[in-house]
Amino acid sequence: MSEEFYRVRRLPPYVFAEVNAMKAAARARGEDIIDLGMGNPDTPPPAHVVAKLAEVAAKPDAHGYSASKGIPGLRKAKAAYYQRRFNVTLDPESEIVVTLGSKEGLANLAQAITAPGDVILAPNPSYPIHTFGFIIAGAVIRSIPAAPGPDFFEKLERAVKYSVPKPTCLVMGYPSNPTAEVVDLDFYEKVVAFAKEHNIWVLSDLAYAEIFFDGVPTPSILQVPGAKDVAIEFTSMSKTYSMAGWRIGFAVGNKQLISALTRVKSYLDYGAFTPIQAAAVAALNGPQECIEEVRQLYKRRRDVLVESFARAGWDVPSPRASMFAWAPIPPALKHLGALEFSKQLLTHAQVAVAPGVGFGEEGEGYVRIALVENEHRIRQAARNIKRYLQSMGVNTPAMTKAVSG
Known part of the structure; x- marks a missing residue:
């Protein structure tokens, strides 16, 4: 018998699997991982929607x-x-x-x-x-x-x-x-x-x-x-x-x-x-105010991420829509590639992102950052990333100011 089925042979190894395994292992060790990898909403559905689910589920x-x-x-x-x-x-x-x-x-x-x-x-x-x-x-x-x-x-x-x-x-x-x-x-x-x-x-x-x-x-x-x-x-x-x-x-x-x-x-x-x-x-x-609330939530997170990451030394383009930022790897670290850079962020900054190459070869050189943590956690991620970048010899705004001063 063939060792692998035809349709399975056409699927390459899942790029995200390695990062996900590292993330699970880190959490098992008790590390506090700030997960900006998967686009998994962290807010609950509207209360009236959950209530309707419970109401109908109660019917025999x-x-x-x-x-x-x-x-x-x-x-x-x-x-x-x-x-x-x-x-x-x-x-x-x-x-x-x-x-x-x-x-x-x-x-x-x-x-x-x-x-x-x-x-x-x-x-x-x-x-x-x-x-x-x-x-x-x-x-x-x-x-x-x-x-x-x-x-x-x-x-x-x-x-x-x-x-x-x-x-x-x-x-x-x-x-x-x-x-x-x-x-x-x-x-x-x-x-x-x-x-x-x-x-x-x-x-x-x-x-x-x-x-x-x-x-x-x-x-x-x-x-x-x-x-x-x-x-x-x-x-x-x-x-x-x-x-x-x-x-x-x-x-x-x-x-x-x-x-x-x-x-x-x-x-x-x-x-x-x-x-x-x-x-x-x-x-x-039902009421649609919840849509605007969610939209404003992601917008605030977007603004905090772009501003705090820039101060950390990583310029992230501000997305006009979606719950993601598509971020080029800092130029000084681009040689690492998307997968290795993502692994290093997880290991040394306790921040999980999705390597861009997992979305196709044209995604090499980028990572996807999901806006699925609150503003406090995003700022914490920026502080962790700043320390990592400094340890790699990347000039951050603070380092540049110190040198010029």
Whole structure:
């Protein structure tokens, strides 16, 4: 027998596993690790959402199989959200399906629409499921830029021209995980036009739709007239309502893609636990002040991180959206590489970050920092990092001042 199965052979070693193992070992030794690695919200869901979960879970008839495509009330609530947030009209029956998180939804759709050898266009660096969901399904990935810069569409054109067979799908996610890049509606208009011209499906990951800063709301690709002809969009309750462990997400848009995803899901799951779906309805239909509260929380943490890390000697670009900062390794330590730098931060500064190379080879030279610790802990992380940088001979503002004085 083969020592390794075909689909497993196509998956490289998980880059984050080594850092995670070191983090667990450090904590087992009693070390206080400031964990800025995983994008795991540290705030609870709104109280009325938890109350609805408990209320419905107390009903004796709420514990059977649920609906794989999502209970009708939840699909209607999602349609209402898209109407008020994006002015996009969706049919709850044919254009919305509830998924077990956006990650699982993307992977299930990849299974539904991918044939072995299909070419998929996906950003590099990117959230791993954007590529590996399709790799597991047997596809070949052709990388495109994660940043929507001047060469983005030039690279798309080259990918279509020189890929054999012709690409079938374009995957994108803005605000980006890990890079925190954002786009405007003009960008999406060009994407839709490109997709229609080349007969390519577009899969948009909008998991961070509500975590935007500086008063500039993130758009949906479905706001583009005719986008539903080629596009499907994934969203999640995880970050907006701090419901990451509840595993509730959505796919909305093109009827053909929604139908394919719904059919595959019907073979794979019975849907999320009904009380969780009912609580998700309460979140979408209930008071929305909690969204602004979460947004302001991450904005304050962003500002503290950028300011305190700069004082420590590490310039981190200020993200315009998402719950992450995409930080270049300090120039004097860039030779270490993302993985070794992350390991040294954990060992010598007791700060965990995600090595950028774990999101693709273009992530080398960067680390992703999650805004999932409170402001006090972020400042403590900065102090620890400052001591580490000084021990490595990196000039920090304090050292520079001392020398100049």
